[in-house]
Amino acid sequence: MNTKTISARQRKIRDNVTGYLFMAPTVFFYTVFTGIPLLMTVFVLSFSDFSLLKPITFIGLKNFRSLFTDPDFRTVMLNTLKFVSIIAPVHIIGGLVLALAVNGVKNRRLQGVYRILFYFPLVVTTSAIVIVWGYLYDKDFGVFNWMITTLGGKRVNWLGDSRWALLSIAIFSAWKFIGNAFLYYYIGLQNIPETQIEAARIDGANRWQCLFRIQIPLLTPTIFFVVVTTLINCFQIFDETYFLTKGGPGVSSQTIAMHIYRKGFQEYHFGYASTLGLILFIIVLIVTIIMFAGQNKWVNYDME
Amino acid sequence: MTEKKTKKKNSIGKERLIQVVLNTILIIFGLLFLMPFFWAFSTSLRLPKNSFDLPPSFFPTDWRWGNYAHIFKAFDFLQFFKNSIKITFVIVFVGIFFTTLAAFAVAKLNFIGKNLLFFYIITGLMIPFQSYAIAQFMIMNKLKFVNSHWALILPYLANPFGLFLVTQNMRSIPDSYVEAAVIDGCSKFRVYWNIAVPMCIPTIVVTCFMKFIEQWNNFFAPLIYINSTEKFTLTMGMQSLKGFRSAGSLAYILAGVMISMTVPTLVYAFGQNFLTRGISLSGLKG
Numbered sequence: 001m002n003t004k005t006i007s008a009r010q011r012k013i014r015d016n017v018t019g020y021l022f023m024a025p026t027v028f029f030y031t032v033f034t035g036i037p038l039l040m041t042v043f044v045l046s047f048s049d050f051s052l053l054k055p056i057t058f059i060g061l062k063n064f065r066s067l068f069t070d071p072d073f074r075t076v077m078l079n080t081l082k083f084v085s086i087i088a089p090v091h092i093i094g095g096l097v098l099a100l101a102v103n104g105v106k107n108r109r110l111q112g113v114y115r116i117l118f119y120f121p122l123v124v125t126t127s128a129i130v131i132v133w134g135y136l137y138d139k140d141f142g143v144f145n146w147m148i149t150t151l152g153g154k155r156v157n158w159l160g161d162s163r164w165a166l167l168s169i170a171i172f173s174a175w176k177f178i179g180n181a182f183l184y185y186y187i188g189l190q191n192i193p194e195t196q197i198e199a200a201r202i203d204g205a206n207r208w209q210c211l212f213r214i215q216i217p218l219l220t221p222t223i224f225f226v227v228v229t230t231l232i233n234c235f236q237i238f239d240e241t242y243f244l245t246k247g248g249p250g251v252s253s254q255t256i257a258m259h260i261y262r263k264g265f266q267e268y269h270f271g272y273a274s275t276l277g278l279i280l281f282i283i284v285l286i287v288t289i290i291m292f293a294g295q296n297k298w299v300n301y302d303m304e
Numbered sequence: 305m306t307e308k309k310t311k312k313k314n315s316i317g318k319e320r321l322i323q324v325v326l327n328t329i330l331i332i333f334g335l336l337f338l339m340p341f342f343w344a345f346s347t348s349l350r351l352p353k354n355s356f357d358l359p360p361s362f363f364p365t366d367w368r369w370g371n372y373a374h375i376f377k378a379f380d381f382l383q384f385f386k387n388s389i390k391i392t393f394v395i396v397f398v399g400i401f402f403t404t405l406a407a408f409a410v411a412k413l414n415f416i417g418k419n420l421l422f423f424y425i426i427t428g429l430m431i432p433f434q435s436y437a438i439a440q441f442m443i444m445n446k447l448k449f450v451n452s453h454w455a456l457i458l459p460y461l462a463n464p465f466g467l468f469l470v471t472q473n474m475r476s477i478p479d480s481y482v483e484a485a486v487i488d489g490c491s492k493f494r495v496y497w498n499i500a501v502p503m504c505i506p507t508i509v510v511t512c513f514m515k516f517i518e519q520w521n522n523f524f525a526p527l528i529y530i531n532s533t534e535k536f537t538l539t540m541g542m543q544s545l546k547g548f549r550s551a552g553s554l555a556y557i558l559a560g561v562m563i564s565m566t567v568p569t570l571v572y573a574f575g576q577n578f579l580t581r582g583i584s585l586s587g588l589k590g
Binding site: 025026028037041052106113150229235239243277280 | 323326327329330334337339340341359401402403409410414415416418424428429430432434436437439440441442443445459461463464467492517520521558560569571572583
C-alpha cells in the first residue's frame with residue numbers, strides 16, 4: 001500500500017517527537033533554572049555590576065581585579081582547600097574502611113543493623129541535629145569537654161577558637177555524611193561474587209591479598225564514583241559552616257560557598273558574588289576533568 | 305590427619321576471634337555514632353532546669369513528655385512541617401514522574417540528539433548551586449517567585465542524579481519487551497507506564513528517597529528565597545528555634561529537635577530496605 005512508504009518517514013518523525021516529549025519536562029526545568037542561570041553567570045553577570053535595584057552594567061574584568069583586593073578572598077579559598085583536604089579523605093577512606101568492616105561481619109542480621117545505623121545521621125534534618133552538636137561542642141557544658149576534663153585534659157573552645165573551628169566542623173561533617181560513601185562501598189562489596197574470593201582463598205591467598213588483589217580492584221568503579229562526588233560536594237560545603245560557626249570566628253571557617261552568600265545576599269554585591277560563583281564552578285569543573293582524565297590509570301571497568 | 309584437623313580447628317577459632325573483635329569495634333563505634341541522639345533524647349525529657357547538668361545523661365532519667373507538648377504550643381511547628389512536607393512531596397512525586405519519563409526516552413527510544421540531551425542534563429551533577437544562585441535569583445525575581453514556595457519546587461523537578469540512576473536501570477530492560485509491546489499496539493507511553501516503570505521500582509524508590517533527603521534538608525534555597533515566617537520550611541524554622549535558649553531552656557529545644565526527626569525517620573524506615581537493592585540495579589556497583 002502507498003501509506004507504507006510514507007509511514008517509514010512519518011514514523012521516524014513521530015519517533016523523534018515522542019522522544020522530545022518524554023524528555024521535555026526535565027529539559028525545560030533544567031534549562032530555565034540551571035542551564036540559563038549558569039550561562040548568564042559565566043558570560044554576563046560575572047563581568048557586570050548590579051543588584052536587585054541596580055540594573056546590569058557591564059564593567060569588564062573589574063570584579064576579577066576585586067578578587068585580589070578582597071581581604072577575605074585568600075582566606076576563604078584556603079579554608080575551602082583545607083576543608084576538602086580534611087573531609088574528603090575522611091569520607092573516601094573512612095567510608096571504605098567502615099564498609100569493609102561491616103562487609104566482613106558474618107552475621108547477616110548484625111550487618112543489617114550496622115548498615116542502617118551508619119546511614120542514619122544522613123537522614124535526620126541537618127539544621128536540627130546541628131543544634132545538638134552545637135551543645136555537644138559547648139565550651140562549659142558540652143559533652144565533649146566533659147569527656148576531656150574527666151579524662152584529665154584541658155577544655156577546648158571547639159567553635160570559638162579559630163584553630164579548632166575548621167576541625168570541629170569537619171568532625172560533624174564526617175559524622176553526618178560518611179554514611180553516603182559507606183553505603184556505595186558496601187553495595188559495591190556486596191556485589192562482588194563470593195566465588196571469586198573463595199577461589200582465591202582456596203588457592204592460598206590470605207585476607208590482605210584478597211583485599212588488595214581482588215576486592216579493591218573490583219571496587220575501583222565505585223571508589224571512582226565516591227571520589228568524584230565527594231570532591232564536588234566538599235568544594236560547595238555551606239550548611240555545616242553556616243550552622244555551627246557562621247564562618248567565624250572572623251572569617252576563620254568561612255568557605256567559598258558562604259562567601260558567595262555573604263557578598264551576594266547580605267551585602268548585595270551581586271556582580272562580585274557571581275564572579276565568585278564562576279570561580280567555584282571553574283574549580284569544580286577542573287577537578288572533575290582531572291578525575292575523569294586520570295580514571296583509565298586506576299579504574300577497572302572490565303573485571304566483572 | 306590430626307595435624308590437618310587441628311589446623312582447621314585453629315582457623316575456625318581464629319575466624320571466630322576475628323568476628324568477635326570486629327563486632328566489638330563496630331558496636332562501640334556505632335554507640336559513639338548514636339551518642340548525639342541518646343544525649344538529645346534523654347536531655348529533652350529532663351526537667352528544663354537540669355538541662356546543663358554534668359555528667360550528661362545518655363539514658364532518660366526523667367520522662368517529662370510535657371516538654372514536647374510545651375514546644376508544640378510555644379512554637380509554630382505544625383506550619384513549618386506542613387510547608388516542608390508539601391514542598392518535599394511535590395518535588396519527589398512530580399519530579400520522579402518527569403525523571404522516569406526522560407530516563408525511558410534515553411534508555412529505550414531513538415531520536416536525534418538523544419545522547420547530547422542526556423549529557424547536558426547529567427552535567428548538572430557537577431554544577432554547584434551556589435555558583436549560579438545569584439542568576440537563578442534574578443530569574444525567580446523576574447517570574448515573581450521570590451518569597452514563594454514555587455522557587456523551592458520548580459528548580460528541583462529536574463533531577464540529574466535520578467535520571468542517571470533510572471536510565472542505567474531501564475537500559476537493562478531487554479529491547480524485545482518494548483518491541484513486542486509496540487507490535488501488540490501499545491503506545492510508547494503505555495510501554496513506559498506498564499512495563500518500564502514496574503520493572504524499575506527499587507531504583508525509583510531509591511531515587512525518590514534520595515530526593516526526599518536532599519530536599520527535606522535543603523537550607524540554602526529557602527534561606528535566599530523565603531522571608532516571611534509563615535512560609536518557612538522546617539530547616540529554617542529550626543534555626544529560629546535556637547532563639548528559644550533565652551526564653552525557655554535546652555530541654556524544650558531538644559524536644560523540638562526530636563520532633564523534627566520523626567518524618568525523615570519514618571521515611572527511612574520505609575525506604576532503607578530498597579536502598580541497597582535499588583542502587584545495585586542501577587549498575588552503580590563494583
